[in-house]
Amino acid sequence: MPIPAPVLYPPFNIVRLSHVELVVTDLAKSRAFYVDTLGLQVTDETPDTIWLRAMEERGHHCIVLREGETAVARDLGFKVFSEEDLDKAAHFFKSRDLPVEWVERPWQSRTFRTRDPHGIPLEFYARMDRLPPIHQKYELYRGVKPLRIDHFNCFSPNVDESVAFYNEIGFRVTEYTEDEETGRLWAAWTHRKGGVHDLAFTNGRGPRLHHTAFWVPTPLNIIDLLDLMATTGWVSNIERGPGRHGISNAFFLYIRDPDNHRIEIYCSDYQTVDPDLEPIKWDLKDPQRQTLWGAPAPRSWFEEGSLFEGTDIVEPSLAAQPIVAP
CATH class of the missing domain: 3.10.180.10 (2,3-Dihydroxybiphenyl 1,2-Dioxygenase, domain 1)
Known part of the structure; x- marks a missing residue:
């Protein structure tokens, strides 16, 4: 199958990938891996969930670790350009008979979950809470x-x-x-x-x-x-x-x-x-x-x-x- 010609004016505007949620079975051990070893920064934490960002990121999180019985991946998150693009995205997925579920997500504006035709779970939003920059706080780098x-x-x-x-x-x-x-x-x-x-x-x-x-x-x-x-x-x-x-x-x-x-x-x-x-x-x-x-x-x-x-x-x-x- 030949590579399709790029669609330069798509039905809605995705800016970039944003975040992923991973279910982990031992939150303390995962914290030791992602925070103490890799060096990601904790932005918020509860007894069963940790939100992390990397050093140049201003958005609240790029990875969410949630403790559960079975290790699985949940939604792949994507940021769209505007609230109008978010509504256009929801309309697009509905028009393809793919599920659209509006959900509440901490530190994100209106967000909906869907799946692609093969079943990959996706999440779209337009705005995430901004945090102060830390890319020049070199004492945090590890x-x-x-x-x-x-x-x-x-x-x-x-x-x-x-x-x-x-x-x-x-x-x-x-x-x-x-x-x-x-x-x-x-x-x-x-x-x-x-x-x-x-x-x-x-x-x-x-x-x-x-x-x-x-x-x-x-x-x-x-x-x-x-x-x-x-x-x-x-x-x-x-x-x-x-x-x-x-x-x-x-x-x-x-x-x-x-x-x-x-x-x-x-x-x-x-x-x-x-x-x-x-x-x-x-x-x-x-x-x-x-x-x-x-x-x-x-x-x-x-x-x-x-x-x-x-x-x-x-x-x-x-x-x-x-x-x-x-």
């Missing part, structure tokens, strides 16, 4: 020094269908992996904010959340995090990397939180703001696709992910396989 949430990656049972749907609401493809035998998409990277991606899709059993990524200042911050994790009891939570992706050119590290939610630490990708920027094509069997240096990813990276709450999982319609580390 861990990997996360600056901002960067993107989500989701397993999709049909990447062509996922790209077609999100293209309709203004997500533009920057890079993609094509299976040469079938001509179908195996993976695609799509953006709203002008980086390589806000939302990517990887072929696999899904929908499931593959990972949430945070942008950091330099590759050296990733090396510092590895040293910290290796000497504070987190060495077994290091899954893949460090390395440099062929796709996106970003320097990366994949780690797992105490409940196996996957987190990517990420920096050094490129700007994609031009509306006529042509997407970059990669062959599924190109060893430099996954890692510019040629190292393949482990099997866990292709098979494991976080379940979305209340979403049925289906097998992928494309059987093509990438190169997998032995």
